[in-house]
Every structure is written in C-alpha cells, then in structure tokens.
Amino acid sequence: MGRIKTQLIKRSTMKLLATHKESFTKNFDENKKVVQDMLTAPTKKLRNVIAGYATRLVKNEKEL
Secondary structure, eight states: OOOOOOHHHHHHHHHHHHHHGGGOOSOHHHHHHHHHHHOOOSSHHHHHHHHHHHHHHHHHHHHO
C-alpha cells in the first residue's frame, strides 16, 4: 500500500501541471529542477514529493 498525498501536494502539483505542462517529463531529476524554479517550496522534502507526484502523473498520462 502506498502513501496518500495530502491536499497541499495535489493542489500544488495540479496547479503547476495546468500552467506548465510542457515543462514536465518522465524524469524525476528534471522535474525536481522545474519545481525548484517555479515554486518556492519551504522544504526539500516538499519539493521532492511534488516533483515525484508530477512525474507519476506524466508517466500515467503518456501510457493512455
């Protein structure tokens, strides 16, 4: 069983994907840099969780 993402993570990620969808790829490290540039995340952990969730959403969308 996986961890459930909080509403803050989901809201922030959806907002970034809605405005800058073309900037995100299937690569976590690239997405981490994109999130760092676009969002002033208070902690490194929060930045990584948002980047990971965005990576997962991009991967799942490409498969469809």
